[in-house]
Amino acid sequence: MSDAGDFRLQTGGRIDRERRMRFFFNGASYVGFDGDTLASALLANGVRLVARSFKYHRPRGIMTAGAEEPNALVQIGSGPRVEPNLRATQVEIFDGLAAASQNCWPGVEFDIGRINDFVSRLLPAGFYYKTFMWPPGFWHLYEWAIRRAAGMGRAADSADPDRYDHRFAHCDVLVAGGGPAGLAAAFAAARAGARVILCDEQNEFGGSLLGGAEKIGGKPGMDWVAGTLETMRWLPAIAMLPRTSAFGYYDHNLVALCERVADHLGEPKPGQPRQRVWHVRAKQVVLATGAIERPLVFADNDRPGTMLAGAARTYLNRYGVICGRRAAVFTSNDSAYAAALELAAAGVEIAAVVDLRVEPGAWGEAAAAKGLRVIAGSAVAAVRGAQAVKAIEVAKLGIDGASLAGGREIVRCDLLLNSGGWTPSVHLFSQSGGRLAYDDALGAFVPGKAAQPQRNAGSCNGAMTLAECLAQGFAAGAQAAEDCGFAPVTPPMPELEPEMQATPARHLWIVPSLKPVGRGGKQFVDHQNDVTAADLRMAAREGYRSVEHLKRYTTTGMGTDQGKTSNLPALAILAEATGASIPAVGTTTFRPPYTPVTMGAMAGRMNGAFLDPARWTPMQRWHVRAGAVFENTGQWQRARYYPLGGEEMHVAVEREVRAARTTVGIFDASTLGKIDIKGPDAGKFLDLIYTNSFSKLAVGRCRYGLMLREDGYVFDDGVTVRLGEQHYLMHTTTGNAAPVLMWLEDLLQMEWTELKVRLTSVSEQFAVVTLSGPFARKLLAELTDDIDLDPKAFPFMSWRTGAAAGIPARVLRVSFTGDLSFEIQVRASYGIALWHAALAAGEKYGVVPYGLEAMHVLRAEKGYIVVGHETDGTTTPHDLGMGGMVADAKPDFIGKRGLRRADLLRPDRKQLVGLRLADGERRPLPEGAQLVDDPGQPIPMKMEGHVSSSYYSPTVGAPIALALVKNGRARLGETLYAPLPGRTAAAMVVAPCFFDPDGKRLHG
Amino acid sequence: MLLITCPWCGPRAELEFRCGGEAHIARPADAMNISDADYARYLFMRKNPKGWHYERWNHAAGCRRWFNALRHTATHEIRATYKPGDRKPEPPR
Secondary structure, rough: OOOOOOOOOOOOOOOOOEEEEEEEOOOOEEEEOOOOOOHHHHHHHOOOOOOOOOOOEEEEOOOOOOOOOOOOOOEEEEEEEHHHEEEEEEEOOOOOOOOEEEEOOOOOOHHHHHHHHHOHHHOOOOOOHHHHOOOOOHHHHHHHHHHHOOOOOOOOOOOOOOEEEEEEEEEEEEEEEEOOHHHHHHHHHHHHOOOEEEEEEOOOOHHHHHHHEEEEEEEEEEHHHHHHHHHHHHHOOOOEEOOEEEEEEEEEEEEEEEEEOOHHHHHOOOOOOOOOEEOOOOEEEEOOOEEEOOOOOEEEEOOOEEEEEHHHHHHHHOOEEEEOOOEEEEEOOOHHHHHHHHHHOOOOOEEEEOOOOOOHHHHHHHHHHHOOOOOOOEEHHHHHHHOOOEEEEEEOOOOOOOOEEEEEEEEEEEEEEEEEEEOOOHHHHHHHHOOEEOOOOEEEEOOOOOOOOOOEEEEOOOOOOOHHHHHHHHHHHHHHHHHHOOOOOOOOOOEOOOOOOOOOOOOOOOOOOOOOOOOOOOOOEEOOOOOEHHHHHHHHHHHOOOOHHHHHHHOOOOOOOOOOOHHHHHHHHHHHHHOOOOHHHHOOOOOOOOOOOOOHHHHOOOOHHHHHOOEEOOHHHHHHHOOEEEEEEOOOEEEEEEOOOOOHHHHHHHHHHHHHHOOEEEEEEOHHHHEEEEEHHHHHHHHHHHHOOOOOOOOEEEEEEEOOOOOOOOOEEEEEEEOOOOEEEEEOOOOHHHHHHHHHHHHHHHHOOOOOOEEEEOOOOOOEEEEEEHHHHHHHHHHHHOOOOOOOOOOOOEEEEEOOOOOEEEEEEEOOOOOOOOEEEEEEHHHHHHHHHHHHHHHOOOOOEEHHHHHHHHHHHHHHOOOOOOOOOOOOOOOOOOHOOOOOOOOOOOOOHHHHHHHHOOOOEEEEEEEEEOOOOOOOOOOEEEEEOOOOOOOOOOOOEEEEEEEEHHHOOOOEEEEEEOOOOOOHHOOEEEOOOEEEEEEEEEOOOOOOOOOHHHHH | OOOOEEEOOOOEEEEHHHEEEEEEOOOOOHHOOOOHHHHHHHHOOOOOOOEEEEEEEEEOOOOOOOEEEEEEEEOOOOEEEEOOOOOOOOOOO
């Protein structure tokens, strides 16, 4: 046969035999066809062993044909384009695809972790919890080894070069699932005129019809699919999204979809994202998410060659692949017979159909009529073959179903199909908040009461025949459209083949084996996490009776497949073990995502520079050219210091500070928050939100204000300027600009609605250039000739307007350095012009730009606080020594009552002080260092306070610090100690001002 | 993500909004003359019901207006949104 695989039929399937694709699996080269999945192409090439199991490293083969695959997890790609944890059953092959098994070392054929299987009695459920808890604190040593042993795939070795998109969409009806029910629903809704989005996780619509052989209207089912799609294509308002998984159902009918735009191409085309997440807000949702076949729990039910019956049927009908030459079929229900009959028709020898039921009914008779051997009332008691199925041992079931009766018959086979029934995929329904109901006949949960505007149709709703699926789909689509206000249109039902008479399934949650549970072959429930029936029973014996505890203890239902094949058998086994009913045990919570979603898709464009906007001042480019080192303050990028000729930070900062103290410094203060406040009640409003008074502030003057929260603690501070009778300009700290505005808006809109005040954020409308230092006035005089700069005419805490370098400007004589200082505010677009002009004019005065770090040193030398350094959300004005700013005479202000609370009046509260270190010490204390009286006391020591700001002060010639110390103002002169790693630093408590304590420079 | 109807702008995605906690908490008029315990109740004590909850929302990335909402904390159903000063709606029985 051809190199495209010995197990490929000459005809049939939905693959394009003209388009051959060469791909690589674990380094070996294979050929498949366009339309193949990695799984189907591997099976066609006879590759049985594709993975090692998670815990025991047992050899594993492909078990399913869809999203539920627990075994065949692969990693795709290399270098930066890597995606782990993909199901081989969902990976579309393309030319050059390179895939590798995940959980094996050194290779899938010979895996050293296999030893775990032979010592598995030592590795029971909860093994990690029981073993690695001792000695205490050693977990970090164990974790490294355990993580290496647990094959989770590898991350990319560098940044992902691809783009990922997010898209928001609104529609009348979202249909999740494009099988017969979903197509019927979308068709009905769209025909009624509704705007419809139809999505399906596969590359083609059709769902179960892709892998089945049912006829609709006398033709192959896929012909009906093609016809329906063709009709819908001409409807005006339908979006059809293949390769798109609905992975999360959130509140208010928001459904998240992940569209794999370019995964099947290898690399995205130019301009194309790799994946796209859709946020769909739908008026109505129809879930048509299908059902997943359950494996039976029998001894050694994981041997490569063991596969779900429906999966084998899909590989046959959709891909033209037979998964073996001689198959045995083991079933609890009717559905496996279709697989047996179709495989037989394709030339596969059916060795036996082993049916748990004593009376297999119409399907059994049909199989027998075709010459198949049906062994009723029997079970597969054992599987022979370790790397691949070689034979099964069949035995009669005892009447109770819990034991075997009579002798065993050995049946040779290389493929073992099994079916334990079908579990409706209620994941999205459950995520939506819907309640589940247990259906005894199905042996599964089905949707009960919906919690959102939503319907279920098809096998996710418990419908198990094509006729039911189509009927439910048409009805759900029509009703959904009607609920959106459209006149319902119910398309006519197409003609279907007569259904075979159904025979109830026999749900046997643990199939008995030759030995008691746990003693013979492993009866896997959760194949991905290697959880067996014995593990679950033991957990129940150990007291894990809640299904949520059982999950966490045994890890059943965890992992990338989230228990799609295992959850129901696991809770049924728990129910049996605890004597409870299945609905009483209930399910674990279904959480998004339904299938794994890449981090790239989640992030979308919110990546790198787009993660968060960067805010630049108008002078940013100058700072960059000057070689500034930047620091983020919230979203603002601020120049921290300007190193010259490779200066280290402390050298640059000291130089900048010295210049600002001896000549003149220039500083970009544009980031300060600025709120324009207007209205007849502006002054009254400011009196209410600041501790001090602003209504009596004269026009032309500025005042520093403290803003409290209602609880009495400092919230923000800054200078507010009175621009006119009814017009103020408030400055906030850079980081608090937005919270302060929101707080003020809140108060005006919700509390003091009678006040006539308007607020406008103008933070970015003005550029601010600060000149500070002894020559600040001289420099300003070079820039302006229409402002009287005489200290008497322009005193501290006042402002003037005029032209600065020919630019209309507002000049504030305020200071955050403790030195003579002017802040020049101009329209933002003039900022860079003013900056250049000031630098040029300042050259003869030795002007030096200083950054944020120097600003901090300068303000700390003066003892000025910074909100967030000296305050921590539990700091009062009195703690800061600013009690004088609290105007108790005002009838009301925010925080007035809060300040009177008992705890805020305690005498031993921490108070702001300064700290000086011992002579000769050049190392500043670390900020946050705790201070104690006696460094020799036993741990835990009694804390006396903490360091809030700490710098080396070039002005003082020594490190300085601000600190909050219990009853600190009464302790000046005392020595406190900071116990630090490897040393203890002594510090003397001093007044929190190290520069110009009487304000001569400030007011000069 | 909730769909919230701003009384001024109409239905918008939750990411445009910011929740401001429980609504209809009156700021004590005569705060200086009430006990610490009473003031603490105003400052700190908030309802945390499983059920209908009156709460404040701000259309922060929209019109920047504050408004009130009646929301069910378990189902997230928003029964009403209304402007400040409007009469508060009765919770459904």
